[in-house]
Amino acid sequence: MEEATDLLIIGAGPYGLAMAAYARRLGIDHVVLGKPMDFWKVNMPAGMYLRTGSDVQIDPLGIHTIEKFLEIQGLSPTGVEPLSLQFYLSYAQWFQEQKQIDAVPVLVQRLDCADGEDGRFRASTENGQTISAQHVVIAVGFKYFRHLPLDLVERLPAGRYAHTCDLVDLRHLQGKRCLIVGGRQSAFEWTALLNDAGCAAVHVSHRHDSPVFNRPDHSWIAPMADAIVGDRRQSMRFMMRCRCGWTTAGRSPLTPSSWQPDIACRSTKSRSWRGGIS
């Protein structure tokens, strides 16, 4: 039997969880599909530290903040910053518990918007379940958007290169010489981690000046979000993009009113893909 909900939230990273918390607060019937904090658990290296501090927010209600999480443990921001990946994952787990968010840990394989009067969305999951929803929020993060420039990888021997998303266990690089292409946060984070892992040498190559890593300033986000909400044309453009369907590769729209995430995330080229999870 097909399950039905008013709001389907696809993705259980920080944004999917935040959206679920807000929906719950507003009394909106909703379902969350996605493996909680999966990108952080699977695609980030264990020794990583966050660039953002304790003031970063995922609770739209401002109640279950990192500061609150610290306070109940008798800790202070200065005692835990820079925040470790493990710390952030334990905060997200606590947040999920406080907000009583039950995320179903499955991936959506396909999302269709039915023609006709009801205009409902239908999501098919990897385990063959179908969920019908009046509204959908896609919060699948940017894992699908990772990019390996073709003209670069064509020159590299197969099996000898990786995107940072896929290189989280660094132990096998002990004693090896590594070249990092790129020069922003991930590049320098991985340089430090590769050095810690015992690489013989790590070279970082980039075309701009070495960045200065100041504490991130998020003050521009709220005004931008307000402006988007206030500008109906902007919001409509966004809605149209969602309703007309796009792939999570972000490049090729599929048939109108369908969306097929490349769950396998196998190549960086645009594609029409369906089925098979590897």
Ligand SMILES: Cc1cc2nc3c(=O)[nH]c(=O)nc-3n(C[C@H](O)[C@H](O)[C@H](O)COP(=O)(O)OP(=O)(O)OC[C@H]3O[C@@H](n4cnc5c(N)ncnc54)[C@H](O)[C@@H]3O)c2cc1C
């Ligand atoms: C190395 C690195 C360091 C970073 N450091 C910071 C930092 O210090 N501070 C900061 O704020 N941000 C940082 N970020 C950015 C941060 O990862 C993203 O901003 C954040 O994860 C986005 O959250 P999200 O909920 O949109 O997506 P994600 O966290 O990517 O979560 C995506 C969710 O969608 C689910 N999902 C994916 N596909 C499907 C599908 N087909 N069906 C169902 N569910 C699906 C996943 O299981 C997961 O639950 C960093 C990123 C990287 C790569």
